[in-house]
Amino acid sequence: MNRPVLPLRAPGAIAVITLALALATVFAAPTATAARPATTSVVxxxxxxxxxxxxxxxxxxxxxxxxxxxxxxxxxxxxxxxxxxxxxxxxxxxxxxxxxxxxxxxxxxxxxxxxxxxxxxxxxxxxxxxxxxxxxxxxxxxxxxxxxxxxxxxxxxxxxxxxxxxxxxxxxxxxxxxxxxxxxxxxxxxxxxAVVVDAPRGTGAVVALGDSITDGASSTANTNRRWPDFLAGRLAADPGTTLKGVANEGISGNKVLSDGAGVSALKRLDRDVLSQRGLRTVILLEGVNDIKANPAPTAAQLIDGYRQIIDRSHAAGVCVVGATVMPYEGWGEWNAGGEAVRQQVNSFIRGGAFDAVVDFDAVVKDPAAPAKILPAYDSGDHLHPNDAGMKVMADAIDLRSLRCDR
Structure with a gap:
């Protein structure tokens, strides 16, 4: 590959040349003599x-x-x-x-x-x-x-x-x-x-299936501070895991059971999640948009939707981590009835149906007002976490829990 020629007399030329060469090697063609190791296709x-x-x-x-x-x-x-x-x-x-x-x-x-x-x-x-x-x-x-x-x-x-x-x-x-x-x-x-690469054999991927919280609403744009981005950084830095790929399959406003902002999670599961190359684990963080809808499903109906996602993912040989639905009191659609459904749903999520659980509710709630997000993690709308909240969510995930025996 021909490398760019930069004027050596330009101010800061050495730094510029070093950067240019480093960038070129990020996407450089392999040499003819390079041995190709065994690989796995990973999103x-x-x-x-x-x-x-x-x-x-x-x-x-x-x-x-x-x-x-x-x-x-x-x-x-x-x-x-x-x-x-x-x-x-x-x-x-x-x-x-x-x-x-x-x-x-x-x-x-x-x-x-x-x-x-x-x-x-x-x-x-x-x-x-x-x-x-x-x-x-x-x-x-x-x-x-x-x-x-x-x-x-x-x-x-x-x-x-x-x-x-x-x-x-x-x-x-x-x-x-x-x-x-x-x-x-x-x-x-x-x-x-989707973008896919061939990674060393055995490398796997995690897909985050969610709504606006997963999609990164209220995180700082152009900085990759959504919680799946922070998770990807943790996985990249951990030599003890072979899970390195992360795909963010959040849609703002998405629901588990019904269409609206995107088709429902149940309808898009195959296309957006189970089709991804190298998929090992799904982290499911959906439900708040169902709960605050009018009319809203019952807890039993929403739980049935979770069970369908679990069963279909297991049939594909994929682990499913359930994430608890986070607090949202202060958001305009909050009411006591919805809060009761959220508590029932979270009891189910914590109850053993999933391969593992990440308790986002526990890590972002205000201990003095458990139906609310802690102010330090609240973007200001009382539903979406800010950058600090996104990071604490990713940090709460036990990386060992992302693997199961399927």
């Missing part, structure tokens, strides 16, 4: 698919993602799950994100689909790219660039990214390293719903 990033706005043809998207597991042979998954019309992706590239919409020099490389530069995905479908030779570092930012050649109807993607992505409104600019053409910013993540 390193994910975002649940949903309906977005109108699909627009003839523009390029540059989507910024933060990896969890490192590995080789990167593949992306493009989704048309909610489209009514086929979508043709003209070209796609992947590289190391430098800053903003800019790609680190020398790292932007073309992806293919069945050996071709373009691919058409039918309504309801999805497609993986071919493996891209080279390596990807854990905990790194990638820029995935996709040119939408033909599209109509509804676009598929993820609505609440909490990460700025970029749009070039006219033409194919996927191969460009510069940010110049990407003049529009968006919080949406169009079409991309």
């Amino acid at each position: 390193t990033w994910g975002a649940s698919a949903d309906r977005l706005d109108a699909a627009v043809a003839g523009r390029s998207h540059r989507i910024v993602v933060h990896t969890s597991a490192g590995g080789s042979a990167l593949r992306i998954r493009l989704s048309n799950a909610f489209g009514e019309q086929p979508v043709t992706f003209g070209r796609a590239y992947a590289g190391v994100r430098a800053s903003g919409a800019a790609v680190a020099p020398g790292t932007n490389r073309a992806l293919s689909f069945g050996g071709a530069a373009s691919v058409t995905v039918p309504p309801g479908g999805s497609v993986y790219s071919d493996p891209l030779p080279g390596t990807v570092r854990p905990q790194s930012d990638l820029a995935i660039s996709v040119y939408v050649q033909n599209a109509a109807g509804t676009a598929t993607g993820h609505r609440m990214g909490h990460q700025t992505s970029y749009i070039a409104p006219a033409g194919d600019h996927t191969a460009e390293e510069a940010a110049t053409s990407y003049t529009q910013q968006t919080g949406f993540r169009y079409y991309l719903d």
